[in-house]
Amino acid sequence: MRIDVVTLFPDMIQDGCRYGIPRIAQEKGLLQLGTWNPRDYSRNKHRNVDDRPYGGGPGMVMQVQPVAEAITAARAEGQGPVIYLSPQGRRLDQTAVRRFAELPHAILLAGRYEGIDERLITRHVDEECSIGDYVLSGGEPAALVWIDAVTRLLPGALGDEESALCDSFMDGLLDYPHYSRPEVVDDLAVPAVLTAGNHAEIARWRLKQSLGRTWRRRPDLLEQIDLNEEQQALLAEYIREQQTMESDGNP
Ligand code: 4HQ
Numbered sequence: 475m476r477i478d479v480v481t482l483f484p485d486m487i488q489d490g491c492r493y494g495i496p497r498i499a500q501e502k503g504l505l506q507l508g509t510w511n512p513r514d515y516s517r518n519k520h521r522n523v524d525d526r527p528y529g530g531g532p533g534m535v536m537q538v539q540p541v542a543e544a545i546t547a548a549r550a551e552g553q554g555p556v557i558y559l560s561p562q563g564r565r566l567d568q569t570a571v572r573r574f575a576e577l578p579h580a581i582l583l584a585g586r587y588e589g590i591d592e593r594l595i596t597r598h599v600d601e602e603c604s605i606g607d608y609v610l611s612g613g614e615p616a617a618l619v620w621i622d623a624v625t626r627l628l629p630g631a632l633g634d635e636e637s638a639l640c641d642s643f644m645d646g647l648l649d650y651p652h653y654s655r656p657e658v659v660d661d662l663a664v665p666a667v668l669t670a671g672n673h674a675e676i677a678r679w680r681l682k683q684s685l686g687r688t689w690r691r692r693p694d695l696l697e698q699i700d701l702n703e704e705q706q707a708l709l710a711e712y713i714r715e716q717q718t719m720e721s722d723g724n725p
Pocket residue numbers: 559560561584585586587588589590603604605606607608609610611612613616
């Protein structure tokens with residue numbers, strides 16, 4: 475996959491992709507990363523790329539011409555959609571991440587200031603994408619989130635140690651609890667089922683924990699999936715056990 479990012483801070487993108495999976499994916503040739511700085515396309519002697527908003531108000535707006543020319547330059551690198559990172563976009567979730575990971579090319583547009591001139595969106599943007607309902611000071615951290623989530627799904631990017639098949643969200647559920655050595659920390663022991671070596675029981679326990687945690691913490695996620703018979707039974711078991719613990723006065 476090739477990803478081109480239009481940004482006033484190309485080093486933020488390049489540096490952010492020098493770690494973890496995005497780095498490995500680049501080293502393996504699975505990810506090609508390019509950056510395009512609208513400032514390089516400014517025709518102003520001060521290399522300005524922003525101007526005051528029509529109608530007044532605080533802050534500045536990124537101008538059409540330098541951003542449009544940076545996008546045009548990036549377009550020559552592939553056939554992918556132009557995706558503007560903004561809180562007005564459709565929320566990025568794992569379903570969208572899987573869809574993006576199938577693209578051979580994407581152009582990410584990271585805005586600064588109050589954002590970009592709306593006519594850039596009308597004429598040059600194919601899709602708006604939000605990483606969550608909060609306000610960043612620029613689109614670059616959002617672009618890094620997008621790149622990280624998408625890159626780790628590229629075939630061959632993850633070792634089998636960190637396989638995407640076992641992910642939280644793989645089946646729309648939250649992750650189960652993880653433990654490593656030592657077996658006891660202060661007064662906290664690893665759940666016995668994990669040290670007993672019965673792999674069917676371990677899989678059953680983990681699925682039950684995933685279901686239970688999703689039910690407790692993110693009931694909205696449970697509404698989006700259809701539980702099979704086994705999953706329904708495990709969740710019922712979790713809920714029953716937890717009610718027992720409540721009446722015991724245990725946490
Ligand atoms: N911004 N998800 C404002 C975001 C954001 C988000 C990016 C701040 C665009 C102009 N981007 N700039 N949330 O908060 O993607």
